[in-house]
Amino acid sequence: MQQPVIELWFDFGSNYSYLSVMRIGREAERRGVALAWKPFMLGPILRELGWSDSPFVVQETKGRYVWRDMERQCAKFGLPWNRPRTFPRRAVLPHRVALWGESEAWIADFCRTVMMRNFVEDRDIDSDQAMFQVLGALGLPPEPIIEAARSPANKERLREQTDEARARGVFGAPTFFVGDEMFWGNDRMDDALELASRAG
Amino acid sequence: MQQPVIELWFDFGSNYSYLSVMRIGREAERRGVALAWKPFMLGPILRELGWSDSPFVVQETKGRYVWRDMERQCAKFGLPWNRPRTFPRRAVLPHRVALWGESEAWIADFCRTVMMRNFVEDRDIDSDQAMFQVLGALGLPPEPIIEAARSPANKERLREQTDEARARGVFGAPTFFVGDEMFWGNDRMDDALELASRAG
Numbered sequence A, B: 001m002q003q004p005v006i007e008l009w010f011d012f013g014s015n016y017s018y019l020s021v022m023r024i025g026r027e028a029e030r031r032g033v034a035l036a037w038k039p040f041m042l043g044p045i046l047r048e049l050g051w052s053d054s055p056f057v058v059q060e061t062k063g064r065y066v067w068r069d070m071e072r073q074c075a076k077f078g079l080p081w082n083r084p085r086t087f088p089r090r091a092v093l094p095h096r097v098a099l100w101g102e103s104e105a106w107i108a109d110f111c112r113t114v115m116m117r118n119f120v121e122d123r124d125i126d127s128d129q130a131m132f133q134v135l136g137a138l139g140l141p142p143e144p145i146i147e148a149a150r151s152p153a154n155k156e157r158l159r160e161q162t163d164e165a166r167a168r169g170v171f172g173a174p175t176f177f178v179g180d181e182m183f184w185g186n187d188r189m190d191d192a193l194e195l196a197s198r199a200g
Helices: A015-030 A042-048 A060-077 A092-100 A107-119 A128-137 A142-149 A152-167 A186-199 B015-030 B042-048 B060-077 B092-100 B107-119 B128-137 B142-149 B152-167 B186-199
Strands: A005-010 A034-039 A175-178 A181-184 B005-010 B034-039 B175-178 B181-184
Touching: A005 A015, A005 A186, A015 A034, A015 A060, A015 A107, A015 A186, A034 A092, A034 A107, A034 A152, A042 A152, A060 B181, A060 B186, A092 A107, A092 A128, A092 A142, A092 A152, A107 A128, A128 A142, A175 A186, A181 A186, A181 B060, A186 B060, B005 B015, B005 B186, B015 B034, B015 B060, B015 B107, B015 B186, B034 B092, B034 B107, B034 B152, B042 B152, B092 B107, B092 B128, B092 B142, B092 B152, B107 B128, B128 B142, B175 B186, B181 B186
Parallel strands: A005 A034, B005 B034
Antiparallel strands: A005 A175, A175 A181, B005 B175, B175 B181
C-alpha cells in the first residue's frame, strides 16, 4: 500500500501560509501522510485575478480584520506572531531555495525558519544575507545552495511550478492538493489531511 | 450573570451564510449562548469594496472552487445542498421579513426555511409568492407580516442595519460579533461561539 500524499502549495509572503507551514509537519506525521512542499509565486497569480497588490492591502477593511484574525489564530494554535511591517514580503530567493531543496532532509526546517523570520522576527527574507543566515543556522553550507537555487534551470523550474499552480486552479495560498482534490486556506488543512489519510 | 450573546450577520443570498444559518441554532444552544439574527444587504457593501457582483461570479477560478467546497462542507456538516442556478439570489423581501421578525419565536425557522428554498430547492426567494409559501408553511399569516415588512419604517431599518454592518467593518457574510470582536466566515463560527460561551 502506497503512503498517501498531501501537497502544500505556499508562498513565503503569505500570512495564512505561515500557519500551515508551521502546523502541517506534525499533523501529517500523526496521520501517516507524506508531505510534498510546493513553493510558488502567488503575486503573479493574484495580479492575473485583477489584484494590484495583496487583497489584504487593497481592501483595507478586510486587511484590518486579517491582522486581528492572525493574532487570534496564532493564539489558538500556540504559534508566535508579530505583524510584519512590510507586507507582503518579496520571497523570490527563498522560493528558489525551497524548490531546489524540496526533497532534502532540511526542507521542513528551512520553510519554518523562513516563515518565522518573516512573521515573528519581522525581517527581510529575499536577500543573500537572509538566506545565508537561515541556511547557516540550519548547519548547511549557504553558498553552494544559493548558487544552485539561482541557476537558470532552477529559476525556470519556479516559473513552471507557478504555471502548474495556475493551471490546476490555484488562486490563493496556502492551497492543498490530495490527488486532484483542491483545498484552499489553512482552514481546510484538516479536511485535506483527513481525505489524504482515508486515501491511504 | 447575563447570558452571553452571539450576533449572526447574514445575507440570504450568501452560500456560506447558508451553512451558518443552518448550523448555529443547535451549537449556540449547546453552549448556552443567546443568538441575535442580523440580516443585512451584502450587495451594497461588496460594491463599495469594488466588486461588480459576487466575488465568486467575478473570479471564475475561485467560483469553481467555491461550489466544490460547498459540496464538501455540506457533506461534512450533514446538510442538504443543490447549487442554485441563480447566484447570488436577490433577497430584499426576506431580509425585510427577517428584520421585522428578529425577536419572534419563528425567526430561526423562517431563516432556515428561506435558506433551504435558495440552496436546496433552488427557488426564487425575493417575491411575494415565495414569502407567502415560506410563512404559510410555518403556520404564520403571510399578509400582515409581509405588509409590516414592507412598511417604510421597516425598509429604513434594513438600510440602517446595512449601514451598521458597514460601520462595524463587515466586508462579507456570514460575520459574527461577540461584543466588539468580529469573526468572518462560517469557518470562524466555532471560535466565535467559544469566545461567547467564555464571556458568559
